[in-house]
Amino acid sequence: xxxxxxxxxxxxxxxxxxxxxxxxxxxxxxxxxxxxxxxxxxxxxxxxxxxxxxxxxxxxxxxxxxxxxxxxxxxxxxxxxxxxxxxxxxxxxxxxxxxxxxxxxxxxxxxxxxxxxxxxxxxxxxxxxxxxxxxxxxxxxxxxxxxxxxxxxxxxxxxxxxxxxxxxxxxxxxxxxxxxxxxxxxxxxxxxxxxxxxxx
Amino acid sequence: xxxxxxxxxxxxxxxxxxxxxxxxxxxxxxxxxxxxxxxxxxxxxxxxxxxxxxxxxxxxxxxxxxxxxxxxxxxxxxxxxxxxxxxxxxxxxxxxxxxxxxxxxxxxxxxxxxxxxxxxxxxxxxxxxxxxxxxxxxxxxxxxxxxxxxxxxxxxxxxxxxxxxxxxxxxxxxxxxxxxxxxxxxxxxxxxxxxxxxxx
Numbered sequence: 436x437x438x439x440x441x442x443x444x445x446x447x448x449x450x451x452x453x454x455x456x457x458x459x460x461x462x463x464x465x466x467x468x469x470x471x472x473x474x475x476x477x478x479x480x481x482x483x484x485x486x487x488x489x490x491x492x493x494x495x496x497x498x499x500x501x502x503x504x505x506x507x508x509x510x511x512x513x514x515x516x517x518x519x520x521x522x523x524x525x526x527x528x529x530x531x532x533x534x535x536x537x538x539x540x541x542x543x544x545x546x547x548x549x550x551x552x553x554x555x556x557x558x559x560x561x562x563x564x565x566x567x568x569x570x571x572x573x574x575x576x577x578x579x580x581x582x583x584x585x586x587x588x589x590x591x592x593x594x595x596x597x598x599x600x601x602x603x604x605x606x607x608x609x610x611x612x613x614x615x616x617x618x619x620x621x622x623x624x625x626x627x628x629x630x631x632x633x634x635x
Numbered sequence: 636x637x638x639x640x641x642x643x644x645x646x647x648x649x650x651x652x653x654x655x656x657x658x659x660x661x662x663x664x665x666x667x668x669x670x671x672x673x674x675x676x677x678x679x680x681x682x683x684x685x686x687x688x689x690x691x692x693x694x695x696x697x698x699x700x701x702x703x704x705x706x707x708x709x710x711x712x713x714x715x716x717x718x719x720x721x722x723x724x725x726x727x728x729x730x731x732x733x734x735x736x737x738x739x740x741x742x743x744x745x746x747x748x749x750x751x752x753x754x755x756x757x758x759x760x761x762x763x764x765x766x767x768x769x770x771x772x773x774x775x776x777x778x779x780x781x782x783x784x785x786x787x788x789x790x791x792x793x794x795x796x797x798x799x800x801x802x803x804x805x806x807x808x809x810x811x812x813x814x815x816x817x818x819x820x821x822x823x824x825x826x827x828x829x830x831x832x833x834x835x
Binding site: 441443445450455456457458465466467468474479480481483484485486487489491501502503526 | 642647648650652656669681687701
């Protein structure tokens with residue numbers, strides 16, 4: 436019955452949209468309908484944006500971030516602090532930190548965490564390039580902004596060892612998230628919050 | 636700061652995605668990131684699907700439905716019942732009814748409802764083509780599957796008048812929606828449900 440409802444091109448559009456995070460089958464259908472109905476204002480601009488983004492995106496050979504230039508805009512920005520290097524798992528983490536606007540140093544994107552289960556060893560991550568980047572540098576603080584998970588912490592531990600004793604390595608603080616209610620927090624977070632308590 | 640974070644092509648992609656129904660600014664960013672990171676499996680297929688859909692979509696000159704052929708697959712399907720004609724506001728309503736799988740007749744898509752506020756008169760809707768379609772036809776039931784709103788009902792009333800006394804016009808039943816809890820229903824729906832009550 437679906438074949439009779441709409442042509443294969445429309446079905447393929449619904450399916451391609453349904454693979455995006457945040458769009459289920461029903462909302463993919465709604466999005467496809469909106470695109471089809473508003474061709475000039477929705478479909479054509481999105482089509483152009485996708486084509487242009489596909490042609491323009493590059494992975495920064497310095498930090499692993501995705502941008503339209505290599506080195507990326509964050510690596511070349513002269514206003515950023517060269518004495519801070521924030522190590523993150525993912526490009527999305529860079530976006531999140533930049534949205535928060537609390538950090539003005541450089542970045543290094545690992546591309547994931549070490550994972551024995553998924554068979555991801557150090558060679559699958561941008562760790563060698565991080566070591567290269569730090570070789571011979573002094574006075575740089577490396578902030579490990581990795582997930583507070585077993586895998587994130589194993590990765591942090593491994594990187595700290597590889598960087599050696601001469602490098603100043605820090606990690607993000609743990610505690611109660613802003614807006615978080617104590618009743619919903621796990622014991623690990625509560626313990627961390629108690630340990631890092633401060634005078635009012 | 637946004638300009639430094641990612642190139643204009645990526646920003647334009649985020650903006651184009653953010654205009655889709657169901658995607659806010661945050662989820663548009665997440666979708667853009669997924670597209671960029673999974674170019675072969677996400678970005679390229681969506682780009683192709685959009686281009687092909689844009690090239691293929693046609694508005695059916697018989698019923699106003701959107702498909703990749705004109706007349707559309709629903710108008711040409713020989714298995715559908717020519718004695719039933721369901722009048723809907725929108726292409727999305729056709730999709731919803733077809734998903735429900737309860738109707739096997741033909742369709743007519745108005746493209747909206749009459750609206751004094753939005754200045755939408757009969758000429759802005761596919762009403763003339765509906766009258767044309769019904770001229771000289773006998774034994775066809777016209778099911779008005781329009782919104783149970785003031786505008787939907789005004790449209791239904793207008794169409795009934797235009798079709799004339801010789802045409803068998805029906806509307807969808809009103810009542811408690813399946814899964815609906817009485818406590819959340821408005822008085823109008825409850826009144827309609829009482830009026831249309833049936834023996835168990």
